[in-house]
C-alpha cells in the first residue's frame with residue numbers, strides 16, 4: 001500500500017523524506033514523489049518507478065526547505081505513471097497532498113469540481129482532494145482540510161502543505177494508519193513506525209477522523225468537526241525489522257491477519273446494498289457483453305488456480321454459465337477451441353506470471369474475451385487483458401499467498417453475482433441476501449482469527465509429520481488443495497489435497513497414524529458424506545483434524561481435533577475455512593524453523609516459464 005512521510009523542523013526536509021520513503025519501500029510501490037516548501041513556493045518532483053528514478057530527477061532541481069512531504073504510491077485508481085504519482089496539487093500549485101487509501105466517491109466529486117472549472121492532470125482519486133481543499137480554503141488550512149474531508153467517503157491517510165502556510169503540515173486519517181514522530185529538531189509524519197525509528201521512538205498515533213496540525217515545535221489534534229483532542233505520546237520499543245511486520249513475526253502472519261481489512265477494501269464501492277446491485281467502477285465490459293457469454297474459462301497458476309476452482313462452482317451455481325478451469329501452463333499449449341462468446345478469466349496476484357500472461361495471449365488469438373483479476377494495478381496481465389478488476393489486498397510480501405487468495409474469492413463471488421444479475425439467473429432477493437452475508441464476512445473472519453492460539457496448539461502436535469492429506473467436497477475441495485499447498489510451501493511437508501470421495505480410489509492406502517488427514521467438514525448438502533469419509537479414515541487408524549462449523553456437536557465423536565469456524569452460508573464458510581489452514585501451515589512451519597516468508601526454491605512471482 002502507499003507510504004506517506006513528512007517533516008517540519010530546523011533541518012533540511014528532503015534528506016529526511018527520502019530516507020523515510022526508503023524505509024517504507026517494503027510496503028510495495030510503483031512510483032514516488034516529494035514536495036518541499038521554501039520562500040513561499042512549493043517545488044514538487046515525482047516519478048514512476050523506484051525511488052532511484054526520483055533521486056535522479058532531483059539532481060536537476062533545488063528542493064531545499066525545512067518543510068516537506070513525500071509519498072510512495074501503490075496504484076489503486078489510475079495506472080502507475082509520472083502524472084499519477086503523488087504529491088498532487090490544486091489549480092494554483094499552492095496546495096500539495098499525499099494520500100494512502102481509497103476515495104470511494106471521487107468520480108462524483110471530480111465531476112462537481114470540474115464543473116466549477118478545476119483542471120485535473122491525473123486519473124487518480126487523490127487529486128480530487130487537492131482541488132477540494134482549494135475550494136474550502138478561506139484563510140485557515142486546517143479548516144479547509146476538515147471541510148474537504150467531510151465531503152469524502154472512503155479511507156484516507158493524508159498530509160497537506162500549502163505555500164501560504166509555511167509553518168505547518170496538516171495531516172488526517174480515516175481507516176488508514178498515520179503516526180506523528182516527535183524529535184528535538186522537528187516533527188515527522190509517517191504511514192507507519194519503521195520510517196520513524198531512526199529519528200525517534202516518541203510517537204503519537206492519530207485515530208480515525210482526527211486532524212493534526214503539525215508545526216516546528218508544537219501542534220494540535222482535533223476531530224473532523226474541530227473539537228480539540230488531547231493525546232499523550234507513546235514510546236516504541238520495536239526494532240526496525242519487527243516494525244515492518246507491524247509487530248508480527250513474519251509477513252505471512254501479518255498478511256493472514258490483514259485479510260478482513262483486505263476484503264473490506266475489496267468490497268468497497270462495489271456493493272449497493274439498497275439496490276442489491278454489484279458494480280465495478282473499472283469494468284470495461286457492458287451488461288450486453290456479459291449477456292453474450294455462454295462459457296467461462298478460468299486460467300491461473302498455484303493458489304490463483306485454486307481460486308478459479310471455487311469460481312467454477314460459483315459461476316455455474318449462480319450465473320448458470322458453463323465454466324471450466326485450466327492451469328495456465330497447460331492452456332497456453334493445448335490449442336483451445338473458443339470464440340467471442342467465451343470469457344477467459346485470468347487470475348493473478350502479481351499480474352506478472354509468465355504462464356498466465358501467455359495463456360491470455362493464446363485466448364485472445366482464439367477470439368475469446370479476456371478479463372483479469374489482479375492485485376497489482378497496471379501489471380502486465382492487467383494491461384494485456386480486455387478488462388481487469390482489482391483485488392485491493394495491498395502488497396503481499398510473503399511468498400505464500402494468503403490475503404490475495406481470499407480477496408480473489410471475494411471478487412470472483414462478486415463477478416458471479418454480477419453475471420447472474422445481468423443474465424437474470426438470480427433473484428434480487430437472493431442477491432440482497434448474499435450481499436448482506438458477504439458484508440459480514442470480514443467481521444466473522446476477525447472473530448475466527450481471535451482463536452489463532454487453538455490452531456497453534458493443534459499445529460504443535462503435528463509439526464513432525466512427514467505427510468498430510470487434505471480432503472474436501474464441493475467448494476471445500478479447492479480449499480483442501482489450497483490448504484495442502486500452504487503446508488507444502490512453508491513447512492516442506494508433503495501434503496496432498498483430494499476430493500474426499502476420491503479417497504477410496506487410491507489415497508486410502510496411505511492412511512495410518514503418522515499421516516494427519518485434514519477434513520473440511522462444513523455444513524451443507526454434502527456434510528453427511530464427509531462424516532462418512534471421516535469414519536473411513538478412523539476405521540483404518542488414521543488421525544482426523546476437522547474444520548467444522550460452530551454448533552456442530554456430532555463432529556467431536558468423529559474427529560481427533562476440531563477447528564471451528566463461524567456457522568454461516570456454504571460459500572461464506574468456504575471463504576472462512578482457508579484461514580485456519582493458513583494458520584495451521586504457518587505454525588507448523590514456525591515449529592520446524594522454516595524460512596517462512598521466503599521458502600526455499602520459491603519466488604513470489606514466477607515471471608519465467
Ligand code: AGP
Nearest residue numbers: 302303304348349350353400401
Ligand atoms: C501461492 O502461495 C504461491 N506463491 C504460488 O502458487 C502463486 O499463487 C502462483 O505462482 C501464482 O502467482 P500469481 O497469482 O501472482 O499469478
